[in-house]
Amino acid sequence: MAVVVLAVLALVVTLVVVLSNSEITANPRCTITAPPDSPGLPTTWTLTPEQADSAATIVGVGRRLGVPDRAVTVALATAIQESGLANLRGGDRDSLGLFQQRPSQGWGSEDEILDPVYSATAFYTALVAVPGWTTMDVTVAAQTVQRSGFPEAYADHEPEARLMAVALLGQAPGAWTCVDLPAAPPADPGTGAVAELAARELGTSRLSGTQPAENGWALATWLVAHGERLALESVTYDGRTWTVASGAWETSGPADGRLSLRRIGQPA
Template sequence: MVVAVVLAVLALLVTLIVVLARSDIAARPRCTITAPPDSPGLPATWTLSTEQADSAATIVGVGRRLGVPDRAVTVALATAIQESGLANLRGGDRDSLGLFQQRPSQGWGSEEEILDPVYSTTAFYTALLRVPGWAGMDVTVAAQTVQRSGFPEAYADHEPEARLMAVSLLGQAPASWTCTDLPAAPPADPSGGAVAELAAAELGTRRLSGAQPAEEGWAIATWLVAHAERLALESVTYDGRTWTVTSGAWEQAGPADGRLALRRIGQP
């Protein structure tokens, strides 16, 4: 009888631990990308941590500022997924650092420069575009030509999710990027300067409101949502659809008008 009671209690404890663990995972901040209908070769959905989302937004934003082809954006994302898991690592193999695991000893820049995601991303694109015929290469070949990795075939494993991220962040799949369970905390810089400064550094523009062409508007709106945790955004609106930190989803909020707007948490 005692043994049966002990076993029952243990079973209950295990169940509670599993339920609590699953609840904790479900409540963690995360971002999800949904592929457009009829998108062969793309995963139907892909989920990232907010750190990964932030890094992806930087990689695509810098690519747009530099005016690189969409193919280069996919190559850059696939490379960063393989090299760092889209994390700005402060270490790695030998003296490798940052999103792309670039090495100061190989001429990529100083440690401080490489740990600046905008700098390291710009350096990657610059090196890629110097490769003759890179645009006609497979993703893994183009990435390996720049990176000289010990595992050259691994880049190809990440092409599908890289393409999905690129399609969404380039504005080619409206309302496809959502972020949920973000902290609803006021920004450290309530003046709004942090938003404009980040946009200038990554996108090359401070204009984040008003009328925007469709693809441009969705690219900026998606970039904002991907950076929402860092920028403490309460809402992003484009073309009548609004993402909010509360719902974590895009919802129809007004007529389709091609206008972009954002609101920070605690903003009057």
Template sequence: MALVAVLAVLALVITLIVVLAGEPTARGRCTITAPPDSPGLPATWSLTPEQADSAATIVGVGRRLGVPDRAVTVAVATAIQESGLVNLRYGDRDSLGLFQQRPSQGWGTPEEILDPVTSTTMFYEGLLQVPGWATMDITVAAQAVQRSGFPEAYADHEPEARLIAVSLLGQAPASWTCTDLPATPATDPSENDVATLAARELGTARLSGEQPTETGWAIATWLVAHAERLALESVTYDGRTWTVASGAWTSSGPADGRLSLQRLGRP
């Protein structure tokens, strides 16, 4: 049992080294670019598509719950430290998932913890119950929820967590790009998969038509971050389009506040 625990910790450390380096090694890459004049934020940050998918879930659930932006940053920083934004099926002792929550500590069943939407919801619920969390340093707020053995490490990830949150909350238009994603769908998801995921994470299945600016960019960025999972060919908002072929946002029409998406292999 001791050997198993050591191996699990070593695997977790290797995962964290990848995200701390900010240089994904897997095929595909998502890059976030900070808005001009953004003190305290890294100019750019890179993630693997898997990490991008996890980040989109964490921020999307925060939007559905209506939590403050600060709570989103705390959640993202915590998940970077705990799992490297990877939904791990192992960890120290019985720790699991994005936040390395433990069934033995009352976080739920392994199945619940390994569901990113459920585990993220539980983290936010725990954070919001901490008196004064909004005025605490990230390390203190995260530790009040997590009870980690390395509480000082959460603050190390505040800059990239804030950048991820700013982009996925729609506060930095066209700041999130993903390149080198598969040009053909890895699976054949049903027509309802996009809407189903949006309803679970964002609390809405309306992913087309006119949207307020910040909401529109939040949904558009969420879609790009989930692009590999959802087999998306393109996402358009307010006259700019991201495509899986180019991996970039380009001007494609008038700034009309309208949102649309196209699936790979769909007419």
């Protein structure tokens, strides 16, 4: 009997250790994989969920404003350099937010700058007002807007900025995945929060039904990049589904051009 008890205790201890280690080693992250034959792009790039969320906002606002794709790359490279794609509450002197914009330099109030939608809108507005910005190198365009003390640093981040832009603009189907995201339901498992965020960033709350290929993948990727904030269980587009459980895009049905999503805990 004693042998059986010891064996059971050993099994319990083993399970506790395994479960504890799985919690310790959980590594929420998002990965972007470059399409084949993509010269100048890194093969893969990994971000934290916070960085993915910020990138999705920057690109979403760019799509709402209708700026050229190059503006999106400039904005992402700038935010990587300035804040590491984090909505910082401080910085050099009175710098704040994703782009380290300064209230004292006319970028807006502290509360406004700390709103990523506002700060991204302000950056794009300043960028497209620069004469000839479309023919400038990314680092020159960014520096013209930012007036940084390290003007050459923006160029270091152009490759990953381009990779993120390609994925979030829908030009690389299934390239963006997120794994090990928390699987806890939101306080309100309905779709209201999703529609509200989409309306603010994208200018539309229509995130279901048939979508043209590039737009559909742009929306699907935007959703996955915001997956942690929105507590998404799954996103499906054109017969492929990403789930929070698998963290990958898998074939789930016919290629029908339809987009749908499900939040954790959402009623069937």
